[in-house]
Amino acid sequence: MPQKRRSQSWTELKQAGNECFRAGQYGEAVNLYSQSIQLLEKSGQKKKEDLGILYSNRAASYLKDGNCSECIKDCTTSLELIPFGFKALLRRASAYEALERYRQAYVDYKTVLQIDWNIPAAHDGVNRMTKALTDIDGPSWREKLPPIPTVPMSVKESLAQAASLAPSPQQNSVTDNKKKAPGPEAVKKAKALKEEGNVFVKKGEHKKAVEKYTQSLGQDPTEVTTYTNRALCYLSLKMYKEAINDCDEALRLDSANIKAFYRRAQANKELKNKKSAIEDLNSVLKNDPNNMAAQKLLQEVQKMK
Numbered sequence: 001m002p003q004k005r006r007s008q009s010w011t012e013l014k015q016a017g018n019e020c021f022r023a024g025q026y027g028e029a030v031n032l033y034s035q036s037i038q039l040l041e042k043s044g045q046k047k048k049e050d051l052g053i054l055y056s057n058r059a060a061s062y063l064k065d066g067n068c069s070e071c072i073k074d075c076t077t078s079l080e081l082i083p084f085g086f087k088a089l090l091r092r093a094s095a096y097e098a099l100e101r102y103r104q105a106y107v108d109y110k111t112v113l114q115i116d117w118n119i120p121a122a123h124d125g126v127n128r129m130t131k132a133l134t135d136i137d138g139p140s141w142r143e144k145l146p147p148i149p150t151v152p153m154s155v156k157e158s159l160a161q162a163a164s165l166a167p168s169p170q171q172n173s174v175t176d177n178k179k180k181a182p183g184p185e186a187v188k189k190a191k192a193l194k195e196e197g198n199v200f201v202k203k204g205e206h207k208k209a210v211e212k213y214t215q216s217l218g219q220d221p222t223e224v225t226t227y228t229n230r231a232l233c234y235l236s237l238k239m240y241k242e243a244i245n246d247c248d249e250a251l252r253l254d255s256a257n258i259k260a261f262y263r264r265a266q267a268n269k270e271l272k273n274k275k276s277a278i279e280d281l282n283s284v285l286k287n288d289p290n291n292m293a294a295q296k297l298l299q300e301v302q303k304m305k
Contacts, residue, residue, distance in 0.1 A: 010039040014054060021057070026065040033058035052081035056088045059095075068095035084155045086115045093125055102132045107148050114151040117222065127255045134256045139288045153183045190220030197229060206233040224250045228259040231267075240267040258284050262294055269301050277301045 008016070017032035037054050040047060059074035075092035078085055093108035109125035116122075133141040197212030213230035216223070227250040234243035247264035250257050265280035278301055284294040 008035075010036045010043070010050075010054075013039065014057070017057060017061075021061055021064075024064075026061045029061040030058055030065070033061065048081045052078045052085060052088070055081065056085060056091065059088065059091050063091055063095055066098075068098045071095040072099075084111070084115055084149075084151050086112050086119070089115075090119075090121060090125075093122075097125065097129070102129050102136070103145050105129050106133065107146050110148050111151065113222075115156060130254060130256045134287050139258055150184070156183065186219040190216045190223060190226070193219065194223070194226050194229070197226075197233075201229070201233065206236045209233045210237070222253060224254045224257060224260075227253075228257065228263060231260070231263045235263060235266055235270075238270070240270045243267040244271075256287055258287055258291070262291075262297075265294075265297060265301070269297065269304070272304070274301055274304050 013032050013036035017029045017036060020026075020029040020032060033054055037051065037058070040051055040054065055074045055078035059071045059078065062068070062071040062074060072092055072095045075088040075095070078088040079092075082088070089108045089112045093105045093112070096102070096105035096108065106126065106129035109122045109129060112119055112122040113126065130141075133144075137144055193212050193216035197209040197216060200206070200209035200212060210230055210233045213226050213233065216226050217230070220226070227246040231243040231246035231250070234240070234246065244264055244267045247260040247267070250260035251264075254260070261280045261283045265277045265284070268274075268277035268280060278298065281294050281298040281301065284291055285298070288294070
């Protein structure tokens with residue numbers, strides 16, 4: 001009489017799914033994760049985190065297998081169980097991108113960066129989506145975005161604590177000069193300081209504005225408009241190298257920022273960097289062909305010897 005096969009637990013099925021995934025057997029991994037999910041849900045155990053991981057794992061298998069719609073469904077379920085799980089957000093962003101749903105992908109990539117500013121895949125995703133959306137919608141592409149959720153500080157703190165307990169090699173290799181996503185209090189202070197800087201700009205008091213913008217960036221080093229605003233002040237103060245540095249930083253955060261390209265072009269013109277100024281102005285006109293200021297400045301630069 002054949003020996004009866006022992007039924008596998010949800011954890012064993014999950015482990016088997018992991019092994020199939022590592023071996024590139026994505027269809028079988030989906031099957032095993034599905035069985036594991038079914039068993040865990042039937043057990044009545046309130047293990048939201050375990051279920052969330054299973055859905056995220058199955059989403060990864062769907063993504064590798066090219067089934068982006070099912071990947072999005074599983075990531076969404078995972079995020080309901082584990083709000084702001086960055087792996088599920090990244091996987092859903094990749095699936096949205098593959099389906100050319102660039103606005104949703106942009107939102108997910110930006111949400112990941114609120115959780116951890118040092119994730120290269122999210123930075124790369126934001127840059128790709130920025131370029132794609134600029135090509136589709138022009139310079140006003142941000143106006144058509146869905147709202148970007150604010151990640152609670154408690155989520156950031158719990159993830160930071162988990163990372164400190166078990167740092168990955170990638171996290172260990174992160175350089176100190178990378179910007180960390182600020183907390184809500186810092187963002188609030190930064191915004192108030194930026195507004196004070198804006199008031200000084202309107203009064204023509206650019207040195208005082210620079211001080212306020214610098215204080216603002218000390219609170220929130222991820223706000224693009226503060227860099228471009230400070231660059232404007234540096235231009236007025238004839239501090240052209242400083243203006244270029246601020247525009248470089250703004251473009252690192254937002255690779256299609258028209259103000260950063262234009263102001264860097266202005267600074268390069270003053271420094272007689274004709275080639276660099278032309279490149280920056282061409283970038284402006286690529287994204288905004290009817291930009292009269294850029295057209296005029298380009299003509300001036302082209303006449304330079």
